[in-house]
Amino acid sequence: MKLKGTNFFMVLFCLMTFFSCKEEFEYDKITDIYVFSTESNSKDLVTTLGGTFSFTDASRGEYVREWTIDGPSYFTNNEDTVLTEHIAHVQFENTGVVPVKIQLDFGDEELNYDSTFYITVYDSAVTPDFEVIEIEGDYVESNGKYIMESGAFVTFKSTSQGQPDTFEWLTTLDQTVKDSVARIEFVKPGVYDIGLFASRKEPVKGTGNTIYKNGLIEVVPSTVPFRVDQMTQDEEGNIFVKFNRDLDLETITDSTINNFTIRDADNNVLTINHLAASGEVNNTIILFVDPTFSQLYVTYNHSGEAGDLQSIDGVKLEEFTDMEVEGYQHNFFTNGSFENSTYAPFNDGKWVGSGAMNVIKDATTAVDGDYYLQVDFEPYEHKNGNGSKLTIEMTEGYFPVSAEYNYTFEFYAKAVGNIRVLKVTLKDADTGDSMNKTFQDQLVDGEWVKITYFSNEPITKEFINTNVQFDFIAEPNETAQLLVDHLVFSQH
Known part of the structure; x- marks a missing residue:
């Protein structure tokens, strides 16, 4: 018999249970239970709002049959949530996992049978939306928007409808996040629009859509001072100046070198041959000087706009005087691991x-x-x-x-x-x-x-x-x- 329905592939889905030829029953009391749907695979029991499936009970024996489904979904046979016919045509009107149940009564508790089909019902389209669930840093909320200090981390969470499984967060930052939850750092002062594209690939495709919340995040310069964390010397004598935040590299010019002075323990001024940002990290500059491993002290003063060091969030470096350099640990044993294959500088005993x-x-x-x-x-x-x-x-x-x-x-x-x-x-x-x-x-x-x-x-x-x-x-x-x-x- 052909079963008709909106989602209908004419393939038996599930031989739920099969009982036959039990010795204690006479032939006219043999009981077969044979229930199936119009889909070939349980993973295909998925539809969207308004979609239909058909199920068939082809069991044999004296029994009472009852199909049931929770409203607002219903059987199109009788436009009710209870049905006793062999074939059940169901229309789904609520999203989520919707159970379709069948109960078979053979007049014997040992032979009675219950079964449930689970159908996943989605909206036909994805409606994107999101919310802020955490801010790590100082901030205030005003009229649904957030004002925060530079360096804050904001965690966004998708609240999209339509069961999306594909996400892409849209910002002007150099960050790519493709998850339902995004933790994003905001460093540079400015006003930021935040967008989310959400769509669905599995188990049924849903039309993707994008939402933007304009001006949701406003970043202001941090009140934490921009200062030096550490100054160390390498084996060439050069001085590495490490800051507590990343530098605005565009503020480093040829005149920046004039803001620094280096003196030794005898108050002699050392020549700074060159100043440059570290090529490995954005929170360090290098002062290139002639090799010396005595005690050194560095002073930094503003010189107006030109050459002043500034953090990436727009705060100028604090001035400091005679900050001591952590001297290079100069190893006097030039052959301490004997890698030149001699035992110099030792005699032979x-x-x-x-x-x-x-x-x-x-x-x-x-x-x-x-x-x-x-x-x-x-x-x-x-x-x-x-x-x-x-x-x-x-x-x-x-x-x-x-x-x-x-x-x-x-x-x-x-x-x-x-x-x-x-x-x-x-x-x-x-x-x-x-x-x-x-x-x-x-x-x-x-x-x-x-x-x-x-x-x-x-x-x-x-x-x-x-x-x-x-x-x-x-x-x-x-x-x-x-x-x-x-x-x-x-x-x-």
């Missing part, structure tokens, strides 16, 4: 026993880079009961140490075998003055251990030409090794 010192290339063993320094001990017992004692010390690359600065002195060491003593000595090659520390218990057999002599702290003595010396003692009559890597002696 003073031996009580015998042994050797080599730079080994093995990236799987080195703690830093591909190379490490290896000191080998030959089995030996000194007359005082000690084993092999080895000393390696600097023979070149001496450097000054001043009590005015902080220093970090650290390295990695790995003992292979029983190394009883590791002593580190700082000596002044000119005066003979020295200080030392023994790291008796820090070494762990077979493991790299970080040894720290100083950690960003002052050295109490002044050294004109600092010489570093290492002394090792291994247990008597034992073959041992000491591996050394990543030597850092830096001035802050």
Whole structure:
């Protein structure tokens, strides 16, 4: 039998249940239940307002049949919400998931049968709309519009009708958001129109539409001061000035360099060779100066409109005087990781026993880079009961140490075998003055251990030409090794 309806494909959808030939029933009481719709797939049970579907009950046996549906949808057979005919033609008048139910009564509770078809009903078109659900920042609301300080984040949420699944938020900002919720940052002062395009692709296409809310967002300059967060120096001596907000890069001109002055600890003015915005981030400029690692101080003054630094939200940089630069941590060990494959600046040892010192290339063993320094001990017992004692010390690359600065002195060491003593000595090659520390218990057999002599702290003595010396003692009559890597002696 053909079933007629608006959405009608003449294909059986669902053999819901099938009962037949139970032994305890006589032939005239065999019960078949066979209910189907005009769609071939449950995912196709979708329509729009005013659409129709047809369902058929082809069951057999003595029973009472009743189709039901919630209003305002109804059966076109009788323009009611209850139907007892074999074929049910339904017209859908409410959106959402609408159930169509059938109850079959065979006079036996064990054989009675209920089933439900679920139909998704959409509006035929999408009606876009949205609302502001959160503002992160200072703002006021006036006549349905929002006035906020620069840097605020606004979260918009689609409230569109018609079950859309495709979104695109429309602003003049360089941001693309294609979700039902959009979190957008507003930085530059100005008045912003916000739009939303919403449409539907699945499960039924809906005509897309766009809504604009003109002048919804007004951004005013932030009351948070535009200031410097940090000034640091790189290994070339150049000074990186980091701000708390992004710069308006268009305000940086050739005259901006004249707003800055750099002095050292003796009040000598340094020449700024060049000033430029960092190419990596928009909140940093670079002052290019000749390499120097002494204490430096930077001053900034306004010079009128030309050359004044301004944040992207229109606030001028606050003036400051003698802001100290965080000095570059200059590492005096130019061969601290032995990557030039030599053990310079150290000599090859003073031996009580015998042994050797080599730079080994093995990236799987080195703690830093591909190379490490290896000191080998030959089995030996000194007359005082000690084993092999080895000393390696600097023979070149001496450097000054001043009590005015902080220093970090650290390295990695790995003992292979029983190394009883590791002593580190700082000596002044000119005066003979020295200080030392023994790291008796820090070494762990077979493991790299970080040894720290100083950690960003002052050295109490002044050294004109600092010489570093290492002394090792291994247990008597034992073959041992000491591996050394990543030597850092830096001035802050």
